[in-house]
Amino acid sequence: MTDQLISMVIACTRDCYDTCIFDENYKPLNIFPINGFTCARGGRADLIRNERNRVTSAYIDGKEVSVDEAIKYVAKLLREVIKRNPARILRTDYDGNQGLLTWYYPDRLFNVIGASQTDRSICSAEGHAAIKAHYGTSMGALPEDFIKYKAAVFWAFPASVSAPHIWALFIKKFKVAIDVRLSDTAKKSDKAVIVKPGTDVFLAIGIIKVLIEEGLVEGKVRHFEELVSYVGRFSLDYLSRVSGVSVDDIRWLAEFYHDHKPLTLIGFALGRSLNGGDAIGMISLIPALVGLERGYYYSNSLGWGNRL
Template sequence: MFSVCMRDCYDTCSMVSELKNGKLIVRGNPEHPITAGFLCPKGALLPKWFHSKDRLRKPLIRTGERGSGKFKKASWKEAIDLVARKLRDVIERHGSESVLVYQYAGDRGVVNYAFPLRLFHYLNASMLDYGICDRAGQEALKDVYGTAVGLDPEELKNQRLIVYWGINAFWTNLHGFMLARRKGLEIWTVDVVRTETAKRSDRFFQIRPDTDVLLALGVAKVIIKEELY
């Protein structure tokens, strides 16, 4: 079996997957213009995770006290019935708003991340406003681009400089970093430590912790004073 698919994380690598003699093999799709035929370590490790003897293949239901580590294997029907029964009981006793959907993305992508929300919207459950870790960044993106999705990677061809400010992109956005390199952008990094991204940048500005705002205000002052906007 042979297929071209997309890894469901935020880099959305295009990958080629094959099953040979019952073994999963994956590699980057060389024809994709953004991810360009290579996978990050997480993507490359998919076959190891897929075939791992430690991988959970059936639902487990706890039989002992919380933290005891005692579980029993269950069928999918049994597990789904248990969750549905618990949800129904809580909603009937306390109302649908008593169900809080506490979820974040991690390395999951758009499909995996948003798929369960259809159920919880239908139940009228309480939702997070996702303000714990990245609200400031989301609002800044909306102010600049009108959306929190961020820059279209294809737009890099129209840029000359990219500044990684407090982001170790070589680890967390490897394909974006390599795409910027391929497009010939000059790369600057602002950070408090010399990250792998900083080591590979054309210029590195190492600042003290908590001085980001001072540097940003200084840059903004120069931009305004010299009418560079």
């Protein structure tokens, strides 16, 4: 049954959140949340399928060879290493293979030969760990849940260009973008908040501080008293100065969270910055404080725990 399913599925392997799937004629399947369309790159899949743009050769030691010859060469190298110490083979990949089949299916080969593997993360593992520390899991909202939200906060999450199907769900809803620059997503959002690189955690602390001190907390989080004590160490003026976000905007964000209960979409980019894991964990607490259950979306891959 598994082999039959694999033969029927054509999945886009481009680096984005959506991982569109197609029928045998390369037409996008109308399965939620894909909604029957692809991004601009996926829409020109014909440029990849034709001979002029398809990779038809490889290079070994600077010499051009056929793909078949390259595969045989790699297989020969693998066999030689497997005989001596298969752990010397290191398999690593990342976001370009986000589909369940394209990401996990190759594990079968590398598990069988006994190769070493990374934690499958360049900039997201710390975020998963940080959210899990607060919730016991990094599992957030599901795509099916997105529709019920009337607003969204795209925090370092370039949805307009990297997750067009998610963006489409919020196109007519109120959108706030928090970023280090006036990105395409920020330009197209109803409000943009620009934060200094590496200081997102200070902005999150400021929002939480306002929620607590102005009596806007409606939900529960673990170790709430410790959180109250921690954020109490910082003044809003200090948090504003460090983050580059005005006190008025920090207050506005806190009130926006309280009044509109937006879904918070947290981007992997935060993991590539100073205090990235701390920022992701602190940001994930904001929805819970305003009474939202799983009111954030980071990446649900580790929440599912899938292994083929």
